[in-house]
Amino acid sequence: MAQALVSGYHxxxxxxxGAQEDYDFYTKTLGLYSVKRTVLFDGTIPVYHxxxxxxxxxxxxxxxTFPFKKPGIYGRRGTNQSxxxxxxxxxxxxxxxVDRLNARGIPAxxxxRFGLTRVIxxxxxxxPHELVENPGDTRAPIVNPAAGTTAQTAIRGIYGAGVAVFDIDSMNxxxxxxVGLKLEANSDEGRMYSVPDNLGPHSVVEVIEDRASKQGTWMLAGGTIHHFALNTGTEENQVALKARLEGMGFTDVSExxxxxxxxxxxxxxPGGALFEIAxxxxxxWAKDEAPDAIGQSLVFPPWFEDRRAELMQGLEAADF
Structure with missing residues (x-):
């Protein structure tokens, strides 16, 4: 296995x-906190990030999330895609x-899969989302009293991402x-790779073979996963990982x-999923908000300040 230059997910x-349904789903239903409210940095269309x-x-x-509620722009979920x-x-x-989600009108x-109980x-x-019971995860639960979650029930963080591919061997x-992940399971359920992390065995990438679905879209469009980001921890590791991937022939690593x-x-x-290294x-997160008040206001990067009025006018109304 390659030298580990990543340490878990970023x-x-x-x-x-819709922005409102997205915000309510993650903060009120799943009990996560708002960490940052800003806008999409790429392109010119006003979209929340x-x-x-x-x-x-x-x-x-x-x-x-990018709540990409734009007329005529919607993605297609399929194979060769996260x-x-x-x-x-x-x-x-x-x-x-299961009980909480169903009570809120979300079928669950x-x-x-791979021996672990999941809420689907x-x-x-x-x-598609899953909540995975992982006995190896020692992180503290994200208890959110306002959402009614407790230490016995709350989400701990990212478990992983599932990728569908036409040819499962293409990813190995x-x-x-x-990237330097480790193959932990290979069965008719797919392949599971663990992500190196000093916090313990709590994150994975799961790859399944899907030869029946059409090619999923890769553009920024509603209803699809755009990418998942692995944490390099430092710029030095990021540059080293870029060099290793390019040396293997994966020369489309961005600047x-x-x-x-x-x-x-x-x-x-090779299987289509977009990886980020960050x-x-x-x-x-305290770069533009007080450390004890992150995610409480809408903020713009310095290079967008001259577009603030334009972006504000184009953003969807939402009660955050």
């Missing part, structure tokens, strides 16, 4: 639909979540030899992009 990013996670925005807890968002819950909490059932449901825009060298709170590079995997800048 975040997962989806293109959803919303971040959810633990109260202080710890790495490996962050889910981010498919499932997975978060970790305490062992024994699955029944609580229990299932099992979907975001209001249709993106990229995931193991390139570094400034996301204000972190620095990112992107690479399209590290958080020293100021982190």
């Amino acid at each position: 975040h997962l990013t989806l293109s959803t639909d 919303l971040y959810y996670g633990s109260k202080h925005g710890d790495a490996s807890t962050i889910i981010t 498919r499932t968002i997975m978060q970790s819950i305490p062992v024994g909490a699955a029944d609580y979540w 059932t229990k299932g099992s 449901f979907a975001h209001p825009c249709g993106i 060298e990229f995931v193991e030899g390139g 570094q992009k400034d996301r204000n709170y972190f620095k990112s590079m992107y690479v399209r995997s 590290w958080t800048v020293p100021e982190g």
